[in-house]
Amino acid sequence: MDTRTARRKFLQYLAASPIFAAESPLITNPAQAISVFDFEPVARKNIPPAHFGYLSTGVDDERTLRANQEAFARLQLRPRRLIDVSRIDTSVELFGVKWPTPIFLCPCGNQKAYHPDGESAVARAANGRPTLKILSTVATVSVEEVTRAAGRPVWQQLYPTSRWEVGERIVRRAEAAGCPVLVITVDLVGDRNAETAKRSVANDSRQCASCHPVPTFSGRKPSFDGIDTTGLSMRSPNFNWESVRRIRAITKMKIVLKGIGTHEDARIAAEQGIDGLIVSNHGGRSEDSGRASIDCLPEVVDAVRGRMPVMVDGGIRRGTDIVKAIALGASAVGIGRPYLWALGAFGQAGVEKVLDLLRIEFELAMKQCGARSVAEIKPAHVTRG
């Protein structure tokens, strides 16, 4: 080989190397995105460092955060052949409402930290691509405005907070706004050690008084309009099954518990007549057990024995992940960070593109499995090798 050919080959080799792929130019509009991962570096560039750190963080060593995604890689699909998959139905039904796909938008707080339109942009995307949206207690847009932007009722997530009457007002307001389902998050009872978030705050020199005015960051959220939030905390370490019963007594909304991960808790929930569960570890933001939510799903599904829908979130980034979760018994799957990256990158259009990409990938994975409907995705479609 002459020197010039050798040089050309060496340059071609370098260009194909993953080291340089990481340096590839950022996408400049949502249409260029090939996977949900294309939005992350754009969001990192657009969002102030402290806010991006809050978005990305897990807790402690971030073992749970990593496990959520890695566990999907350990699960394998079992493709099936010679089935006519020219027509695919990706729809699911949850509490009597039909959705075009099993994908829902997880409750994630503080979305104006990523884009000036915050939850309104996400709600408009959920309107354009009819998708179930769960609104966080610490959203930066009110439940009434988000419901209007979504064009349909959203589900309300509840942090019961440190004062019963505050949680009660949020519940009553959500019901009045037409929310059919209350999602009580039960996995963030104490405080948490969000190290990446702490480090990114230390590396952000901006004076962020516009984001964090007195009395508290949470205190000025629309959920707390008209409420004296002095001394209020989002944590409620004394919240227990009796508290859930008290909430049940004040609302007609269905009650879903978010953050269940064991068969013991799932069984109690079923005995208590809870309407649904979300197997979740808060995207690795509440504990560092190292246990992925997809690995918790089977024991919860077994314990529930079909008495209520079991949903799952955490680490879902691909259509194949959605098929795996459904094969293991999930009725629907939630995404968090992928749509936040897209929001931070391009607002509403970014979130729409994330929903499009995941739907297309999901359809392809269904076809590979010979599953023509979500109901045809069976446990036999997945194996641990």
Ligand SMILES: Cc1cc2nc3c(=O)[nH]c(=O)nc-3n(C[C@H](O)[C@H](O)[C@H](O)COP(=O)(O)O)c2cc1C
């Ligand atoms: C920035 C951020 C904020 C979040 N805020 C909330 C919240 O307010 N309430 C809640 O129940 N879960 C919250 N979560 C957890 C998500 O609802 C969801 O469980 C998680 O993001 C799913 O994992 P994924 O990000 O890997 O998709 C938040 C997650 C992130 C990333």
